[in-house]
Amino acid sequence: MLRIGLLGAGRIGRVHATNIAAHPKSFLVAVSDINVGAAKDLASAYHADAADVDAVINNPDIDAVLIATSTDTHSDLIERAAKAGKAVLCEKPVDLSLERAKACLAAASQAGTPIMIGFNRRFDPNFSGIKIALSKGDIGKPELLSITSFDPAPPPVSYIKVSGGLFRDMMIHDFDMANFIMGDLPKTVHAVGSSIVDPEIGAAGDVDTAVVTLTYADGRIAVIKNSRRAVYGYDQRVELLGSDGLLSAGNVLEHTISKSTASGVTSAKPEFFFLERYMRAYAAEWDAFVRSVEEGRAVPVTLQDGVAALALAEAAANSLVSGRPSSVSI
């Protein structure tokens, strides 16, 4: 039984609290949040205690810490929790700065506790199924990867300004997915982008629509498409062409109902956004973390993986500015 301290009682913190409570091998001990009321409400729903961050990190009755706070606190909290000997599951991204993320990696590695980064999409059964099928040789050698990743609506421009930009904030998930599936870093990254959805996003120095092409040393190619706005919902698809076939993972839909009338056939939209689409993935992610820690095995998504995704985001941002492909190295 893993005893858990949860840092962050916001939207994603509540998702994690439910998974911690439902899992037969984990138990929620304490919740912390800068909003004390939110921490208390969430704690009471699951018969846990509210506490401040230090108390949680230093609580000897807590085995593992789940970090679901704002991005700018991630590196620090990872380092502190690791030093306190806690196992850590931290939401993505590690940091907006590649340098700071590398420093966190160096510091945390010394502590030697398990540290997992919450790239939740790796636990989506559809995407992990692509990886498994590829590994089994179902489509022979991979050749061309295509990732479609559209959000339902852009965040406020005020958020865009502090987000680190589309590549670090949004496409970072897709960079991790490319790294996960391809099992290697690309050689070059070429980005095009525009602020065709909202010129205010352009005025804030960011793009809202982008296509990034990745080339690999062995001739493989990947392409990632992002848009901040798909009014029909969260569009999350992966396709991988190989020498013996194609693997394709589609959207998870709200339901299976279709309605056929004189004006056409209507069916479900994709699940609206990440909380809906990745509900099962968050539970699977939590299960993977609990099992890894309990069984003393390596976590399935490392802090190193978090740094690698950030390196691709930085290369893409550079390419967008220069108009030319960037090379990648960590």
Add this chain to the structure above:
Amino acid sequence: MLRIGLLGAGRIGRVHATNIAAHPKSFLVAVSDINVGAAKDLASAYHADAADVDAVINNPDIDAVLIATSTDTHSDLIERAAKAGKAVLCEKPVDLSLERAKACLAAASQAGTPIMIGFNRRFDPNFSGIKIALSKGDIGKPELLSITSFDPAPPPVSYIKVSGGLFRDMMIHDFDMANFIMGDLPKTVHAVGSSIVDPEIGAAGDVDTAVVTLTYADGRIAVIKNSRRAVYGYDQRVELLGSDGLLSAGNVLEHTISKSTASGVTSAKPEFFFLERYMRAYAAEWDAFVRSVEEGRAVPVTLQDGVAALALAEAAANSLVSGRPSSVSI
């Protein structure tokens, strides 16, 4: 916060325990099972106590009882829990005997506590969505309902012998679905069936494949198809033709991956069986029960509904014997 006693720590009891623990407004207090070890294991995973049935039913710190024991105990436990003033959620069917179910309805009605029957499929978002769309007038007036309901594999013949037969054990869900969607009882029930899947099932006096046709006083027609064996998984679909269109609810699939190779395109099977397919439905059912009780509203599936489904099962069983349509009345 609803404090819950769980009767039955078997397969379906464990599903309910998880939902009770994950729900922010319910709390698992005690678990009972004739297998004391099973009760203890399940209780400890959720920091609850193991206790015997009487202790649970009479525990003043318990507000509601969830009955997930074997069918032959349902009527008795409903009556006892109701008398003890507990709200009740009981798994289907109420009983194998229509007479006993009617007696239970009479007895329990006097107690006046909320009693809900676990026809979980009503909480499947696909099937409930059919009902909602129909109610909104999306397809005009309903005319022809078609229910496909196949199990992945037949149970052991030893179970068949005590099951009450296909109509009471398996098709009862579909009879409830017909009652739920049509909002009325049929006028006639005509059944055909055979034991083409396994002659041993025929030797035990039951059928494993059946088609039942229902006619309604206003000209509507429904048809239910059952098979004990669909080797590809649990096949659960509903179609409703109306004056302005068709509503169709399909299977929930294991994943959204498709694999295209030289030999064809392969995609996911339906979720294997009821625990997988109706995972979300069980959670929604539990949420509906908790909200109804907490808010003092009528439960969405009544003991009366349980009796009505049983009445259709009895009519179908009679039709199979006589070779002619049976009439229905409660």
Add this chain to the structure above:
Amino acid sequence: MLRIGLLGAGRIGRVHATNIAAHPKSFLVAVSDINVGAAKDLASAYHADAADVDAVINNPDIDAVLIATSTDTHSDLIERAAKAGKAVLCEKPVDLSLERAKACLAAASQAGTPIMIGFNRRFDPNFSGIKIALSKGDIGKPELLSITSFDPAPPPVSYIKVSGGLFRDMMIHDFDMANFIMGDLPKTVHAVGSSIVDPEIGAAGDVDTAVVTLTYADGRIAVIKNSRRAVYGYDQRVELLGSDGLLSAGNVLEHTISKSTASGVTSAKPEFFFLERYMRAYAAEWDAFVRSVEEGRAVPVTLQDGVAALALAEAAANSLVSGRPSSVSI
């Protein structure tokens, strides 16, 4: 090169004319119609001659006759063309009277020329694919067949009155499909029906919505659903459950476009009616006829098949009146 005389220049006659002209092994020589202008127009589009029925049937430069005239002329024209030594492809049904159809079969059999009945659905690649997959053993032994067959809109009541009724006019296609797939005649036929779409159809002595259940001597079951009105188009599906799986043939859709917007995902309706849905089937049917005649092989749909489908229609009509299952024999 097969030289063809076409009897009937109406809607379906024009479809056949196009297939005759496009086929590299057939050549349209003459067209006949009671509407002489229609015959001339169609003939001139394909550089053929217009002529009267006798001239076509007796033309020594014509090898085969395609009968696409009204139902009441079919038996006579089959007999006359057969006597004249022509190969014959005749549209369904053979006749509305089972007795007359049997007499036609007896008379035409003596002539010994190839006579094929235009049960076009057997040439739909989806339905024929079901038969082929079944024959290859893809789903083991067949157990439960389900046919959905809805027209987009009812014909005028004036037509209903002379149509022979839903079972002989519309469901006859589905009876033939059941005979085709099951490879045997059923033992019993049970029909329910109502005129819920249009009470005027009921007043004319017919039904517009019907479900027919067929049982076979070896325990197999089939169910056919018909409605005269599916406002979304021509709904034509077949499902066959077997010991090793399910074969399912869906609708052919107008296109493959889907549109995802904030209000849902919209996709294509089924092809509107039989001319659209079975466009490819008519071409395949024609090709099968040409090849059979040219190569001296048996035609794939015999006059006997036409009589068998009519026998099921008569049994269903009787069951609807009696309220009980009818037995079938030819």
Add this chain to the structure above:
Amino acid sequence: MLRIGLLGAGRIGRVHATNIAAHPKSFLVAVSDINVGAAKDLASAYHADAADVDAVINNPDIDAVLIATSTDTHSDLIERAAKAGKAVLCEKPVDLSLERAKACLAAASQAGTPIMIGFNRRFDPNFSGIKIALSKGDIGKPELLSITSFDPAPPPVSYIKVSGGLFRDMMIHDFDMANFIMGDLPKTVHAVGSSIVDPEIGAAGDVDTAVVTLTYADGRIAVIKNSRRAVYGYDQRVELLGSDGLLSAGNVLEHTISKSTASGVTSAKPEFFFLERYMRAYAAEWDAFVRSVEEGRAVPVTLQDGVAALALAEAAANSLVSGRPSSVSI
């Protein structure tokens, strides 16, 4: 009635011959081919004459010429037929040389006869439906276009060497599709590619897998993916994201049958290659040509369109060599 001379009796010539014969407003008069036997065979199947190219082009009883010969003859034959006053439908591409194509455009424009280029995909109802829906405003303003276009298998390397390369030979269709849907030329073209399918293709100086990104002056982006090998068949899809939604045109499948067994659900592959997939498109293309000429309206795909697609192919080829985006101008 349009009287037609067909130049080329190869694979695609035979498709056109069938469409000419089946169309009620066109009539096949003569067929020419460097293989005289092929011309005779095809002519006799449709009661036409075989003749040499000059005889066809100069035949006063011929109104229009369909050019289905090898690519290196297109420019010359277009010019000669135009000079002879014939309407022309010519298979794509106009030429492998952008300069030669421009010269052909200049020469043929003087003749003033209708000249249409056979970009057949514009007549695929799925892709033309995307254009129509966009024009009706179904998804608001277009933002991001994605074209997937994979062949089932690479041609022989001997063909690759004379093909003009992947961009001029294969992706030219997709460049035309981008021009068709976007209604404008892109500003920049960036290409990546590799010969991961077959190193021999690389040794011949070509690529077999490529991703091309197009940017437009107003911020729109398009991406085209090509592979010479998709072992599951001809993969032809288009997706267009707009401010109000997504339009998506999928593959046309071989049939609608699905087979569900214990090992998964199997369904149809895409139609194998262009003759199967675009069978309906070729017929619609022919109908559009016949109607345009008969009614004196402008043809829907002009020689100018043929030149524009070639200009994009040249820009992509340049980008692949330089590693940087190319600009586009005609």
